[in-house]
Amino acid sequence: MRSRIVMSMLAGATLLASALLGGQPAPARAEAAASGVSADAPAEFGTDWHDPVTAAPPVAKPGPATKSCQVTLAAAQFRDYTPYKGTYTPPDGCGERWSKVVLRLDGKVKGRQFDRLGYLRVGGVEVLRTSTPEPSPDGIEWSVEKDVTRYSDTLRDPQDVEMFIGNVVDGTYTGVIDVRATLTFYAAHPRAEATAAPPDRVLPVTTAASGATVTTPRNSERIVAEVYATGSGGGCEEFWYLTVPDPAPYSCKADRGPYREVQVKIDGQLAGIAAPFPNVWTGGWSNPFLWYVLPAPRAFDVKPIEYDLTPYAGLLNDGRPHRVDIEVAGLPEGQSGWSTSVNVLVWQDPHRAHVTGGLTRHQATDLTNSPSYTPGSPEDRLDTKAGHRLTIAGYLDTSHGRVTTTVRRTLAHASAHRWTEGETTDGLDATWTDDASVTTEGHGPARTVRTHRTYTMDGATTIGQDDRLRTVLTLGDRALVTELRDGRRTSWSRLDDTYTGDAAYTLNVPRDQRHAVGTTSERYRLHGSETGCYDRTLTTVQGALTDDTDGC
DSSP states (O other), X not given: OOOHHHHHHHHHHTTTOHHHHOOOOSSSBOOOOSSOOOSOOOSSOOSOOXXXXXXXXXXXXXXXXXXXXXXXXXXXXXXXXXXXXXXXXXXXXXXXXXXXXXXXXXXXXXXXXXXXXXXXXXXXXXXXXEEOOOOOTTOEEEEEEXXXXXXXXXXTSOEEEEEEEOOOOSXXXXXXXXXXXXXXXXXXXXXXXXXXXXXXEEEEOEEETTEEEEOOOTTEEEEEEEEEEEEOSSSGGGGGGGOBXXXXXXXXXXXXXXXXXXXXXXXXXXXXXXXXXXXXXXXXXXXXXXXXXXXXXXXXXXXXXEEEOGGGHHHHTTSSXXXXXXXXXXXXXXXXXXXXXXXXXXXXXTTOSOOEEEEEEEEEOOOEEEEEEEOOSSEEEEEEEEEEEEEEEEEEEETTEEEEEEEEEEEEEEEEEEEEGGGSEEEEEEEEEEEEEEEEESSSSOEEEEEEEEEEEEEEEEEOTTOEEEEEEEEEEEEEEEEEXXXXXXXXXXXXXXXXXXXXXXSSSOGGGSOOEEEEEEEEEEEETTTEEEEEEEEEETTEEEEEEEOO
């Protein structure tokens, strides 16, 4: 029999993502309120609380002297599983080249509603994946900002727009999700400092009878795939990191345990591997009181996973469609539960009509995955260690000479999952690491970009004899990026986004008898040779924002 904890989690998950299967924010971010800190916190949660905020910085924008233009992408009220469909027209008056393009999503909802997943697509290109906060009876408002300059190629032409947030409104779940999405374009300035050029082309992967394919320009000299990957199928894959294999007595089963890996295959060959981020939506861990004001990292803006596929450019540049498959290793065979939209970003050689090349190295280790179940009393335990490594290399004969690109990626996972009979105590301590390096040689100094990502989850939910449910949880999203030229470090940045929460409420009683309490905190730190110092901490108590501290 499924536990009360997991059944509570699954009740919200079941309605979340059926259409996704057929969106903390960084670089996209929910805009944090700079004011509204309360000196006093209530004794327990009431019928209203502070609007959702995050400690992450807002998107940096050009100064007021830069001309800007705004376009509305979508304005809709989501009551069911009907997507919004509209059209987009590029703005007048800001040119066709922009210094920055910022997407903003404003939402509001009141009453009772689950967390919902959604996406926004322009011309078939997914530009945002998001989830929504759960509302207070009195209603909440929130916003998300994202730098979408990389999609400039798509935004230069009129396009179809599709937005979807699957929702159910009935006599019990009354919250209608009201959203508005806008784009603000900032004109390019002739004397502006040079920044990294956005892709020349942004290609959605198209699906046909033969499968999903992409046809790249014949003069591509850099190719990056981005995959918006979420486990969210209205079942246990929303909590894939908690699944266990037989014979362990647990309500969420997967024959290979909790390890998941998002793989990209080109014409059937493994071309990229990555660790999915362990998203927690705003009803997660059976305890919405953890997330009413401070969402978990990335909950409002799901970052796409990036794969550098440049070593394959010589093969892809033949002008023919090539099959692109996204597979989730560890997902039980034949089971749904993941959404994996793909965009392909291409930078072209402006001085060559056709860039030739080839794949020179493809080396993958065996994927190791060793879940080990230990029965016990009072606790059962599953320990899992897993990992994988992939190296690919290729060359291109460009207008500026032969260029060789080598991509290395190493994944590792370690977790300890403990639970009691009936899962009245259910705890996880897990760490994921995803190390990537991309080295480019042949045109100027050798350049290497190294990215070390670490995701952590450490917490437990317990249900006492008095039906009091308590969750204590810490989440971490960390990244260190280093750039080297001829082996010497030229730039670096370090991100550390840490969420902590402790919340409790009484089960199986009316809302006004839950006597819910909770303290949550998020500290977002970003330091680097070019970013300077950003260090902000937000704290909430019983839904009141009680602290907003700048640590720099």
